[in-house]
Each structure stands twice: as C-alpha cells, then as structure tokens.
Amino acid sequence: MSGAQQAIESILIGGPEDGSGRSPEATIAAWASSLCYEDLPADVVAGMKLLLRTIIGTAVAGATADGCEDVVAQVMEWGGTTEASIWFHGGKVPVHAAALANSTMARALDICDFAVPGQHIGSSLVPVVLGMAERVGGVSGRTLIAAMTAGSEIAIRLGHVARLDGFDPTGACSIFAPTIAAGRIIGLTEKQMANALALAFNKAGSSFQSNVDASLAVRVIQGFVSQDSVICAQLAQRNITGPKNWLTGIWGYYHLFCKDARNDSLLLGGLGEQWFARNFGYKTRPQCGATISSTDAVMDLLKAHPFEPEDVDRIDIHMAAEGPCSLVGSGFELGDNPQVNGQFNVRYCVANAIVRKTVRLAHFTNEAVADPQVGALAQRIHTHLTPELMEGRVELAARVAVEIRFQDGRILTCGADGPSGIGAKAKTEEQHLTDFHEHVSYGGKPIAKDTANAIVSQISRLEEMEDVRDILCLLT
Numbered sequence: 001m002s003g004a005q006q007a008i009e010s011i012l013i014g015g016p017e018d019g020s021g022r023s024p025e026a027t028i029a030a031w032a033s034s035l036c037y038e039d040l041p042a043d044v045v046a047g048m049k050l051l052l053r054t055i056i057g058t059a060v061a062g063a064t065a066d067g068c069e070d071v072v073a074q075v076m077e078w079g080g081t082t083e084a085s086i087w088f089h090g091g092k093v094p095v096h097a098a099a100l101a102n103s104t105m106a107r108a109l110d111i112c113d114f115a116v117p118g119q120h121i122g123s124s125l126v127p128v129v130l131g132m133a134e135r136v137g138g139v140s141g142r143t144l145i146a147a148m149t150a151g152s153e154i155a156i157r158l159g160h161v162a163r164l165d166g167f168d169p170t171g172a173c174s175i176f177a178p179t180i181a182a183g184r185i186i187g188l189t190e191k192q193m194a195n196a197l198a199l200a201f202n203k204a205g206s207s208f209q210s211n212v213d214a215s216l217a218v219r220v221i222q223g224f225v226s227q228d229s230v231i232c233a234q235l236a237q238r239n240i241t242g243p244k245n246w247l248t249g250i251w252g253y254y255h256l257f258c259k260d261a262r263n264d265s266l267l268l269g270g271l272g273e274q275w276f277a278r279n280f281g282y283k284t285r286p287q288c289g290a291t292i293s294s295t296d297a298v299m300d301l302l303k304a305h306p307f308e309p310e311d312v313d314r315i316d317i318h319m320a321a322e323g324p325c326s327l328v329g330s331g332f333e334l335g336d337n338p339q340v341n342g343q344f345n346v347r348y349c350v351a352n353a354i355v356r357k358t359v360r361l362a363h364f365t366n367e368a369v370a371d372p373q374v375g376a377l378a379q380r381i382h383t384h385l386t387p388e389l390m391e392g393r394v395e396l397a398a399r400v401a402v403e404i405r406f407q408d409g410r411i412l413t414c415g416a417d418g419p420s421g422i423g424a425k426a427k428t429e430e431q432h433l434t435d436f437h438e439h440v441s442y443g444g445k446p447i448a449k450d451t452a453n454a455i456v457s458q459i460s461r462l463e464e465m466e467d468v469r470d471i472l473c474l475l476t
Contacts, residue, residue, distance in 0.1 A: 024264050025247045028154055029194035031271050032180045035150045037142040037463070044275050045463065048148045050432060051113060053459045054282060055106050055126035056475065057439035061361065062108030063088045064444030066339055067216040071104045071223060084131035087475045088445040095131040096234075099178075099226035102127035107222035109361060110343045111286045111439065114422070115156050115279060117323075117397075118289060119169035121177045122280070124226040125151055128178035130475075132185040132230070133468045139185060141465035147184035149277055151177035156276040157267050163259045165323075171206025171221050172257050178229035186237055198242025199232035201253055208327055211288070214341035281422030282432065285359045287342070290324035291349040292419035293400045295359060298350050301414040302357065307406070309355050309373065314405045315381040317346060320389035321397040329383035334370055342369035350402075351377040361442050447474075 022030065037045075062068055072089050075097040082092035087102050106112060106123035113122040129147055133139035155177035164172055179200040183193050206224070210217035236242075247253045254262045285292055294317050319325040332347040342348045342364050351374045352363050362368060390396045401415040421427055427435070433456070440452045455474050458465070465471075 023245070023248065024268055025194060025197070025245065027268055027271075028247070029197060030190050032150045032154055032197075033184070033188065033190045033193045035146055035153075035272070037146045039272060040146065040149055041275065044149055044277055045145055047277060047280060048145045048152070049459050049462050050282075051122045051148065051152075051280060052126055052144075052462070053436060053456065054432065055112060055122045056455060056459075056471075057436040058109065058112045058123065059087055059102060059106040059127070060445060060447055061111065061439040061442040062105040062219075065105070065108035065219070066337060066366070067219060068101075068105045068108050071220065072101045075101045083135040085134060085472060085476045087127075088447075090476060095128075095135050096227045096230040098131045099124070099127045099230050100223040102131070103226035104219050104223035108219045109286050109364065110288060111283045111361070111435070114281045114283065114289045116159050117162060117164065117169050117173075119155065119159050119172075119174045120222060121152055121155050121170075121174045123222045124170075124174055124178045124229065125181055128226050128229055129181045129185060130468065130472060132182050132233075134472055136185055137467070137469065139468050141462035141468055143185070144468050145463060147181040148177075150184060151180035152277040152280075153271070153275065154180055156279060158253070160276065161254075161261070161263045161267050162257050163261055164257055165259070166208050167257060168206040168208050168210065168221060171225060172204050175200050175204050175225045175229055178226055179232050182230050182233035183236065186233060188233065188237055192236045192239065194244075195240065195242045196233045196236035198244065198246040199235060199240065200229060200242075201246035202242060203228040203232060204253070204257070211327055211340075211344045212330065214335045214337050214344060216337055216340065218340060218344070279422070281419070282427050282435075284419070284421040284427060284431075285349075286361050286364050287349050287359070288328050288344045289419050289421075290328045290398065291344070291346040292421065293398050293416040294319075294346050294402060295349050295353050296420050297400060297402050297414040297416040298353050298404075299359070300416075301402075301404070301412060302354065305412055307354075307404075309351070309377045311406050311408070312354070312377065312380060312404060313407050315350065316403045316405075317350065317381065317383045318386035318389060318401040318403075319346075319383060320386060320399040322385055322387075324398060325383060325385045329385075332375065332378040332381075334375075338366040338369035339364055345378075346383060347378040347381040348374065350381055351375075361438070 075093050076091050080094040084095040084098035085092050086098055103124050112120055129144055155174050159173040179196050183196045206221045245252055328344050328346040332345045335341045353359055355374045389399045398418040404412045440447050451474050458471050
C-alpha cells in the first residue's frame, strides 16, 4: 500500500491508533470512565467545588430572566416521570427536562464560567450532574467531583483543538462534559461511555448567529446541551451505538469542527497529568467574554483619566481576531431582546461602562439597555478588525486597542491582551464569594442569606458528603 493510500485509509477508519493500541476515541472513553477522585490534585478538586458554587449562584440570578420562566412552563407542561427538581421554581420532571430548564437559567445572564474558545461548560455540567444525582440517589461528593472533572477535562481539550468558524463552542464542545459526567453518575461501562460520546457528537453544533442576532436561543442552547447530554448517556446505557470513529473519521469531529487539523497530542497528551481543567475562567462582568477586554481597558483608563460621556467625540475599538469582532462588534440596536443585545455588543458594553462608571447586573435589564444616554454614546463607538494586533499568536485572539477622541481634540488610548477573570487576571476567592452573594440576591427568585451561607458551607466540604441531594434541598 502506498503512503497516500495509507493516509486515506487512516482517515477513513479513524486511525492510526496510539501507542496503547487504542484509537483516540477509545482512549477518551477509557480515561473518562476510569478517572478516580483519588487521582485528582487538590487544586482541581477545589476548582470543581468553585464551579458548582458559581453555577448555583448564576442560576438564582437568571431564574426569572427573559425566556427562563417560559422554558420552565414548557417542561412542566410536558410532564413525565418525577426524577429531578426544577430549581427555585419547584416541581419535578424527567432529568433531561429539568436540565433544560436549570441550565437555561444558569446561562441566562452570562455571568458563568468560560473556557477556550468561548465555551460555557459549567452551566450545563452542574445542572446535569445534580439532576442525575437526584435521580440515582446516594451519589457521594467524591463521585460528583470525579464526574465533573472527567467531563470538564475532555471538553476543554476538545475546545483547544477546535477551529469552529461560527459554531457556538458551547454547543460544539461543551456537550461532551455533561455527557461524560452523566455517564459516570449512572455507571456506564467503558463501551457504553464510548457510545455516549459518539451519540453526543451527533448532537454537537449550534451557531453564534444566535448571539449576533441577539436571540433568546443563546441561553436556550445551553439547555439543549444539557438535555441532549442526558439523553445520550441514557440511550448509551441501553446500548444504543454511535459512530466508532466520531473523532477521527472522515466526517468526524476533527473534520467538522477542526477544519481537518488533527491534533491528538494536544487532545490526549498528558491525560491525568496535565490538567486543562485548571484553566476555567469566570466572568468578571455580566456580558459576553468577547466584550470584556475592551470594557476592562476603558474602565482602567477611567480610573487614571476620568471623563464624561459628553466629552467623547468618537471611540474606535480595534479587535485582533475575526471571531470576537464578528460576534460582538456590530452596530448597537435594541432589537426584540435588548438584554441579549447588550450582553453581546461591545459598543453597548463600553458605553455602559463610561456612562455608569461601573458594570452591574442591573445595567443589563431591558430597561437599562434602553437608556438613551448609553445608546447615544454607543452610536459614537466604532469597531475594527485589526489582525496585526494578534501578532500571529492565538493566545492574543482577545487583544484589543481602544482610541478615544474627545471634543476638545485630546486623544487617549488604552488596551488589553485579554479579558479579566482567567489566568493571571483570575478572580480571587473573595471576589468569587462577593459575586456569589450578589447573584443569589438578584432577580425574581432570590434566596435567603442563611440559605446562601448553607450552600457555601456544604460545597466547601463536598468531598465529605455521602449524598449530594443534601445540596438540592437548598435549591427547591
């Protein structure tokens, strides 16, 4: 067989296998099925507990956001077996339906976690594992942590190898995290886990067009991911098969979501030794991550050189990468869903920071987004794709440079290499706790301070819990 024929054969059957004799797909299934709590570094365990606490807080804040109560009403109308609770609203429905509702709430205000290349894992992962744990019963905190870690690690790695070009990373990558975690909770075998992942591949997708058009689909996509992951795990438990070569096959993940750029070493290298799950970011502002670099830069400039919106003649925001610029850089308008338009529009976000001198959840209500003073300034803000800012380095994809021209002729510039909330700019534990308490006291379904403190306390000792349903008692 010629070299070219061997290459074609490799693509068609998903090979070559790695040194263990397993295909990449089998390697992922085996690792995801066998990871033990005892294998986890202490900081990774702490990270999963932080993720759990954060998402509970974001779900409280989003419980009555636009569309969320409608989703709750729909799943209640569907009815079915009473397996899992709808948080903060009450009622029980099948796990997949509860996950749809709870995840939509968790993502609604865009204040959750984020990971490369913009996927939101926790807002699906946490509702799914807690829903599955409620259905199964007797799930320990250690089991929950291991399940969350296994799913997070694989999803983040899939995000790092992806080249999505308009696919929503949450839909394309994050779905594998709750699928693995759900499979762990219900005890899938390695073979069944392989099928669960392959079925999830067939559900992977969704588009950033939902964000660009400021639709409520953005938050519902998070629910779709959760619902589909539960269904995939449960079908795999009944031995429904998926494509064996879902990752490396001719029309597999590498082809569809990576533009045929296969990278087994990044995806699989150091599994269990190098922890990508350490790399979660957390929103510092209730807006799309692609808007945060610009907002950070302007907020820092305001501290050093205070000015008022009426002083501004024109603002130019230069963004390094096409993806972020296309996602959040369009002209600002209220549209049918002002809250979503505000969250996903860098012109609004920067104008809001300048007018209000801070960024709060209350600034992203429909009424706040319609503030004419903010809207007028947003019309004087312009965005530009400036690829040279990236310097050929993918890690600078979120870099921005901002130029502000004033009515008196002055020009001030500022910039940021990436958003706050991740890496060297990660939030402190104090900031996390402050945000948690702000989130659980916000919106139409706030929880009592004593309840919030009890949630913090229980999650702090999660690894000691024999049944994580003790946490769910505080969410219903």
